[in-house]
Amino acid sequence: MRFRFNGMLDCPDWVLAEISAFSTIPNDIFNSCCKLIIGRLYKNIKSFTDADLEILNKGQFDDLRLMKGAIAALTFIIEKSSKYECDPVDLEKEMLQLGMSTDHSKDLSEVYNQHFKDLHDVLVKQFPREPSLTILDSNLQQIGDAKVHHLHVKTSEGKSLNFAVENGQLNQLKQELELALNSFAQFNDK
Structure with a gap:
């Protein structure tokens, strides 16, 4: 299947695997992750230290690698959605199609809706270009x-x-x- 959030390409398998793991993340932590990722994308910061992950984790995962995978997938989804100007309603529907829970899809869509136009502009400016x-x-x-x-x-x-x-x-x-x-x-x- 092709998805608007990913530029009309299929969703990568690793992202699909992480989406199914999102169900173990409580809504408040998931929402905080979405907001934090968007804030970091504005600043062109895509990596998270173990200290950053500990703050987000709040004892949820015994292994921080699971949290890293979830953050990487969420970063991918938000960044690609913004770059490809995916409508927040479409993003919510596509996440539901991919197996994300209704609550998480709605949270992601709401947070994304508040920022997607500005974030798109920022990400386009960050794209490396050579002089013509x-x-x-x-x-x-x-x-x-x-x-x-x-x-x-x-x-x-x-x-x-x-x-x-x-x-x-x-x-x-x-x-x-x-x-x-x-x-x-x-x-x-x-």
């Missing part, structure tokens, strides 16, 4: 047997760069970029 290049000038030279393009480019950060690339390499780069752009064509009308 704009070609300002190009000239082709014959050097021995090779045709070499001398390019003068400017990055989106305002830096000027000069470099040379052999004609075959430039053509291969163009083909790969066209292939990458074509793979996104299916999303143009959506």
